[in-house]
Amino acid sequence: MGFDVEKVRADFPILSERINGKPLVYLDSANTSQKPRSVIDAMTSFMEHGYGPTNRSAYHLAAEATDRFEATRTKVARFVNARSASEIVFTKNATEALNLVVRSWGGANLGPGDAVVLTHMEHHANIVPWQMLAAEKGLEIRWVPLTADGLLDTSGLERLLDGAKAFSFTAMSNVLGTINPVADLVAAAHRAGAVAIVDGCQSVPHMPTDVQAWDADFMAFSSHKMVGPSGVGMLWAREEILEAMPPFLGGGNMISDVRTEGFTCAELPAKFEAGTQAIVEVVGLGAAVDYLTAIGMANVRAHEREVTVHALDALKGRFGDDIVIHGSPDPDVRGATVSFAFRDVHPHDVSQVLDQHNVCVRAGHHCAKPLMRLLGANATVRASFYLYNTPAEADVLCDALAEAGDFFCL
Amino acid sequence: MPGLEDLYREIILDHYKNPRNRGVLPPPAVRAEGHNPLCGDEIEVYLQVEDGTVTDVRISGQGCSISQSSASMMSAAVKGKNVEDVRALVSRFKNMMSIEEGEPDTSVSLGDLEALQGVVKFPVRIKCAVLAWNTLAEGLDISLA
Numbered sequence: 001m002g003f004d005v006e007k008v009r010a011d012f013p014i015l016s017e018r019i020n021g022k023p024l025v026y027l028d029s030a031n032t033s034q035k036p037r038s039v040i041d042a043m044t045s046f047m048e049h050g051y052g053p054t055n056r057s058a059y060h061l062a063a064e065a066t067d068r069f070e071a072t073r074t075k076v077a078r079f080v081n082a083r084s085a086s087e088i089v090f091t092k093n094a095t096e097a098l099n100l101v102v103r104s105w106g107g108a109n110l111g112p113g114d115a116v117v118l119t120h121m122e123h124h125a126n127i128v129p130w131q132m133l134a135a136e137k138g139l140e141i142r143w144v145p146l147t148a149d150g151l152l153d154t155s156g157l158e159r160l161l162d163g164a165k166a167f168s169f170t171a172m173s174n175v176l177g178t179i180n181p182v183a184d185l186v187a188a189a190h191r192a193g194a195v196a197i198v199d200g201c202q203s204v205p206h207m208p209t210d211v212q213a214w215d216a217d218f219m220a221f222s223s224h225k226m227v228g229p230s231g232v233g234m235l236w237a238r239e240e241i242l243e244a245m246p247p248f249l250g251g252g253n254m255i256s257d258v259r260t261e262g263f264t265c266a267e268l269p270a271k272f273e274a275g276t277q278a279i280v281e282v283v284g285l286g287a288a289v290d291y292l293t294a295i296g297m298a299n300v301r302a303h304e305r306e307v308t309v310h311a312l313d314a315l316k317g318r319f320g321d322d323i324v325i326h327g328s329p330d331p332d333v334r335g336a337t338v339s340f341a342f343r344d345v346h347p348h349d350v351s352q353v354l355d356q357h358n359v360c361v362r363a364g365h366h367c368a369k370p371l372m373r374l375l376g377a378n379a380t381v382r383a384s385f386y387l388y389n390t391p392a393e394a395d396v397l398c399d400a401l402a403e404a405g406d407f408f409c410l
Numbered sequence: 411m412p413g414l415e416d417l418y419r420e421i422i423l424d425h426y427k428n429p430r431n432r433g434v435l436p437p438p439a440v441r442a443e444g445h446n447p448l449c450g451d452e453i454e455v456y457l458q459v460e461d462g463t464v465t466d467v468r469i470s471g472q473g474c475s476i477s478q479s480s481a482s483m484m485s486a487a488v489k490g491k492n493v494e495d496v497r498a499l500v501s502r503f504k505n506m507m508s509i510e511e512g513e514p515d516t517s518v519s520l521g522d523l524e525a526l527q528g529v530v531k532f533p534v535r536i537k538c539a540v541l542a543w544n545t546l547a548e549g550l551d552i553s554l555a
Contacts, residue, residue, distance in 0.1 A: 348449050348474035348538065356414055365450040378450040378472055407414065408423075408475070 003299040009388050011036040011291070025359040025393045030174050030202060030337045030384030032224045035288075039228060042287035043280050054279055055253060055270065069279055072286030073269070079289050080200075080219065081210040082236050089235040089242070089272040090282055094201045095125040097220035097235035098168075100248040100272060101197055102129040105218070106166070108246050109195075112138040115164040117194065119144040119152055119180075120374055121173040124367040125220075126199045130168065144169070146374060150176040150327035154188070161192035168196075171203035171219075175366045175375075175382065176327030177308075177337035179203065182214045190215070195241075201225055205292075205386070206335050207301040211236055228288030229281040235272070242268050249274040300387045304336040307385045311338055311394035318398050322405065326375055336385035339366070342401055345408045347379040353404035359397055416528040417535065418475065421483075426475040431485035433468040440552045444471075444545030446537055451477045455545045459553040463492045469542065476526075476535050481542035483523055493550060500547050507536050 009015050012034050017024050026034060052065035070085070077085040091097040110116070116130055120143050134141055142160045145153045150173070161167060167189035171182050182198055189196040197218040200209060204219075205226035211219055218237045224230035247254055247265050251274035256264045265271045292300065309331050315323055315338070324341040328334050342350055347363035354361055362382045365372045372378065383397055434441075435456035444453045451473030458466035467489050469481045484503075488496045495518075502518040504510040508530050529539045 346474035348451075348476070348535075352417065352532070352535070353414065364448060369450070372450065378452065407418070 003295065003303050005303060005388065005390055008295070009390075011038070012388050013037055013040070015388060019358045022358050025357065025396050027383040027385060027389065027393065027397060028360045028362050029205075029225070029386035029389075030382065031362050032230065033205065033227050033386055034388065035229065035284075036227055036291050038291050039284045039287045043229065043284040046283045047280055051280065054277065065279065068283050068286070069277070072282045072289070075286050075289040075293070076234060077236075079209070079293060080204065080221075080236055081212050083212065084239065086268040087236055087239050087242065089237070089269045090277055091233040091235055091272075092231065092278070093224075093233035094199070094220045094222035095233065097233045098125050098197075098199065099129045100235055101168075101218050101220065101237075102133050104245045104248045104272075105195070105241070106130070106133050110137055110139055110165055113140065115140040115142055117142045117144060117160050117164045117167045117169075117189075119169045120146050121150070121152070121176060121178060121371050122168075122170055122368065123174055123199065123201070124369070125201075126168055126170065126197075127370065143370075146371075149329075150178050151333060152178070152180055152185075154184075157185075157188050158192070161188055161194055164189075164192055164194045166195045166197060167192075168199070170199040170201070172206070172335050172337075173327070173368075173371075174202045174337065175339050175368050175371055175380065177334040177339070177384075178327055179207075179333050179335055182216065186214050186216045202335065202337065205300075206297075206304055208297040217241055223281065223285040223288065226288055227291055228285040229278075231278040231281040232285050239268065242272070247271050247274070251275045253277075295387065303387055304385055304389075305331050307389055307391055307394065308334065308336045308338065310391035311336075311383065311385065311397070314391075314394050314398050315340065315401075319401065319405075323401075326380060336389075337382060338384070339380040339382040341377060341380060343405055343409050345404055347381040349408060350381045350401065350404045353407055354397070354400045357396065357400040357403075359400045361397075412528070412531040417532050419525040419528060421522055421525045422475065422479040425479035425482040429469065429478060429482040431468050431482065431489070432470065434470055435466060435468045439466065439468075440549050442545045442549035442552060444541050444548070446473070446477070446541050448537060449474070451538060451541060453477065453481055453542050453545050455481075455542065455549045457546070457549040457553055459493065459550070462494075464488050464490065464496055473541070474535075474538055476529060476538040477541050480526055480539045483526070484542050484546060487521060487523060488546065493554070496546070496550065500543050503543055504540060506530070507540055509536060509540060 052061035054066045054069045073085040073088045147153045186196040195217045198216045200219045200221040204221040223232040254274040256266045322343045326339045351363035439458040453471035456468040467485045498518045505514040
């Protein structure tokens with residue numbers, strides 16, 4: 001089936017908004033994505049007609065609400081090719097999913113002197129929880145360096161992984177757009193006897209995902225970056241690993257019995273879902289997965305690749321040496337996230353001028369300060385494209401950038 | 411929507427491109443450091459306080475035009491002032507930035523700093539403008555400790 005970006009755009013109500021008579025040019029989807037009508041309607045309709053508690057009450061409405069909630073789990077499992085729906089755990093966000101892994105799996109399996117391997121392109125969410133555990137337990141954290149092109153430098157990976165217990169890495173950099181060779185990295189981790197944890201936040205919304213083909217052990221990802229609502233994150237993990245792990249948060253829903261002497265855990269995945277979940281948002285996420293599935297993730301990736309090629313060519317062609325684009329120029333190993341430095345204009349000021357044209361980009365450190373230090377920058381401008389962006393929007397970005405240059409570099 | 415001219419007044423761009431009092435001061439001058447965790451801006455303020463007067467000030471670090479020009483204009487405004495007057499100016503400035511409650515003390519003159527008033531129309535940039543001032547206040551506390 002063909003991919004028609006105009007048809008996609010028509011599905012997203014916010015994209016027809018005009019501010020000061022000018023269209024919205026939303027280039028911040030690596031931060032959070034916009035929502036299609038079907039997601040908005042699913043949530044509204046559920047609240048109007050079907051809302052009730054999940055997994056708790058016996059009446060009809062509650063049973064229906066539970067079915068809707070659980071249907072999303074099945075859709076998500078299929079979307080990433082998990083073995084079963086019980087391998088999908090809902091969390092507050094992907095950050096919580098990573099914290100769950102670190103606290104529950106790491107807390108039970110890591111001890112003084114144990115090594116965990118991270119990469120130099122991780123988001124703070126895949127750094128700080130490990131550092132917190134490392135401080136408590138005396139863990140060693142090792143870092144996979146990057147090449148000048150912003151790819152992982154895997155030349156010394158075997159040595160770094162030697163004796164390590166876990167390798168936790170992003171499938172796609174939220175700053176450089178680099179797409180990492182996940183299956184190879186997982187294989188390297190397993191050869192060393194380490195568990196492989198994948199941060200899928202940036203990759204899952206933008207390309208097909210197959211956790212079984214990767215042979216990974218864990219993957220954290222988020223709803224709000226994949227046209228779903230905020231307030232839900234997801235953890236996928238192998239069932240046998242989840243079974244062996246202690247629970248994360250304690251409370252209602254995650255127990256099978258509680259006595260004054262103690263408690264026993266519920267079956268998966270309830271064991272990791274303490275308290276009332278984001279019921280409405282999970283229903284919305286189900287509609288988001290339906291939406292992306294209908295379009296086809298291979299089509300999403302192909303479209304974004306085309307927009308990225310155009311954006312890279314336009315930025316370089318127009319600004320030459322006045323622009324430094326971080327990361328690889330090769331569209332086969334990068335996604336649609338483009339971070340850059342423009343002349344000597346501070347990213348905050350660039351973004352301010354762009355905002356006058358309704359061009360929404362992120363200016364800052366993108367929650368990846370170790371990477372920023374490596375790039376020698378306090379901040380970058382980041383334009384990130386998604387299935388609803390067009391090559392023409394990359395041209396609007398260029399026009400607005402030219403104006404920022406005129407304004408600040410007299 | 412307010413225009414760019416409301417934010418980037420000429421005097422602001424002048425201080426951005428030609429920052430005053432850049433550099434460091436050796437001890438016994440005090441050093442205070444401020445970060446804007448949102449955007450990564452960093453600033454260092456060096457203060458030489460003698461007999462209750464700020465006799466010298468230097469600014470280091472990096473950031474956007476608003477944070478840098480605010481720091482530069484601040485350095486020019488506080489040099490030579492006694493500590494009470496500097497504190498009053500900090501308070502007046504933060505009042506102008508709408509982050510301090512109460513009636514402004516209009517007896518405290520803002521001078522060139524009034525050019526930064528337009529920042530208030532761009533709420534996300536208020537933090538940029540105030541970064542140097544919070545760091546200055548911290549420096550004063552250190553110098554008097």
